[in-house]
Amino acid sequence: MEKIEIGKIYYYNNREVIPIEKQGDTEFYKCVVKFNIAVGFDASNFCTACLIGDMDGAHPKHTCYEYDDVIEEIKGNAQDEDILFIPERMLNKHPFEYLPNEKLKEQLQKNKAEVERLSQQSKEKVSGINSMQEQIHSLDLIREQAERDAELVKTRVLTLTKEEVEISARIAAINSNVIIDSSNKSISAKELLRLFEVDERMESLKTGGVDNWEWYGESLGNTDYESCALERLINL
Known part of the structure; x- marks a missing residue:
């Protein structure tokens, strides 16, 4: 003391x-x-x-x-x-009442400090919540854009699938045989396509005056192309 x-x-x-x-x-x-x-x-x-x-x-x-x-x-x-x-x-x-009053004052100071601390924590939590809400909003926008992109991809896939089916059908048609005049003779669509291509090419050459070219007659020789074509048709 x-x-x-x-x-x-x-x-x-x-x-x-x-x-x-x-x-x-x-x-x-x-x-x-x-x-x-x-x-x-x-x-x-x-x-x-x-x-x-x-x-x-x-x-x-x-x-x-x-x-x-x-x-x-x-x-x-x-x-x-x-x-x-x-x-x-x-x-x-x-x-005698001084000590209790001092204790009460000290407790009030502690309570004030605690209230300020909790208030600061509350502000920080509110700020964190606002930030999270902004992030959620951004994620929602990204999700919506992703859904739109997915729909576009889905539509594109369906379009490509349809085109693939059409191409496959065309390839199958080319690989199949074509019946000639309801007879038992047939020719593949691929071979027929080649013949059409050659015919188109020859028509273009004739239109351009290929028969007047040098060595045109010598290149054809004495071959009977009509007879050759008929023979190949009979041999189908």
């Missing part, structure tokens, strides 16, 4: 006391105690109208407020002092 300072105000049972002398080697201090001798003193204690009221009908209701200032002045000056010998351990620097 800190050393008691002579002449300084301390508190004993929440009353102000002033140590003026230490009692030898004991723990006691001689202290001056000031106290108010007018505690409980009130104007109404001396007012007949206040005490009796209007029970007898002679004293109407009223107040003694006009005397309160005088009474308070008297109460403030009506003090006396006494000498007490108080153990050192019972001399306190502050009234």
Whole structure:
């Protein structure tokens, strides 16, 4: 415990006391105690109208407020002092309620700090939620675009599938045999296609005057192309 300072105000049972002398080697201090001798003193204690009221009908209701200032002045000056010998351990620097008040103040400060911390956390969470909502919105836009792209791909696949079927049908037709004049003779569509191509090519050459070219007759020779074609038709 800190050393008691002579002449300084301390508190004993929440009353102000002033140590003026230490009692030898004991723990006691001689202290001056000031106290108010007018505690409980009130104007109404001396007012007949206040005490009796209007029970007898002679004293109407009223107040003694006009005397309160005088009474308070008297109460403030009506003090006396006494000498007490108080153990050192019972001399306190502050009234008894001081410690609880300090604890309450400290707890209020802690509560304030905790409220500020929670408020900051709340702001951060709200900011995080807003950021997540923006990300979700962006993902929704990406998903919608992906769905549209998927529909386009699906349509394209169906188109390509249809074209593939048509091409396959054409290839199958080319690879199949063509019946000639309802007879038992047949020729593959591929061979017939080749013949059509050659015929078209020859017609173009004739139109361009190929028969007037040098070595045209020598290139054809004496071959009977009509007879050759007939023979190949018979051999089908």
